[in-house]
Amino acid sequence: MLRNFPNRLPVMLAAWHVFLFVVTYSLGQGLATDGNPLFCVELPVSVPLVGRDDFVTVLLVGVAATGWWYFIGQVGRASWVGKISRTMSLAGALLLLSIQTIAWFAMISEGRLIRQEANFGAKDIVIYVLAGVLLLGGLVSAGYSMVSVFRRQSN
Numbered sequence: 001m002l003r004n005f006p007n008r009l010p011v012m013l014a015a016w017h018v019f020l021f022v023v024t025y026s027l028g029q030g031l032a033t034d035g036n037p038l039f040c041v042e043l044p045v046s047v048p049l050v051g052r053d054d055f056v057t058v059l060l061v062g063v064a065a066t067g068w069w070y071f072i073g074q075v076g077r078a079s080w081v082g083k084i085s086r087t088m089s090l091a092g093a094l095l096l097l098s099i100q101t102i103a104w105f106a107m108i109s110e111g112r113l114i115r116q117e118a119n120f121g122a123k124d125i126v127i128y129v130l131a132g133v134l135l136l137g138g139l140v141s142a143g144y145s146m147v148s149v150f151r152r153q154s155n
Helices: 002-027 035-039 056-080 086-114 121-149
Strands: none
Touching: 002 035, 002 056, 002 121, 035 086, 035 121, 056 086, 056 121, 086 121
């Protein structure tokens, strides 16, 4: 089962993003988070939400972010199975690590602010945990990319 995990990673990350997206927006208003962890894990595709926060923009960003998470998983998978060069695996790992670092920092910063709000509750904690699991998946993909740089003997 673990041998096939890298092959399943792109679909798993995209599906987890869809799950997080649906849970975040189905819980609706009254959340202290107001979708902030989702904004953080969707970086860099969530940047258009800074200027607009209407339904169509949120939906388009959600679809694009699902594709983004598929791509994140694909970088790890392609590196692990040797479909891309060591140089590209290293570039992919560094890209994923830098974006994941920014997303973690943003999510932790938002979490510190949000927990001060009066309506912060269990629903918010669930959303943050789900978002954290997704970010851990991104770190796993980056790890597969980085390990593949050093384990392969040739390009």
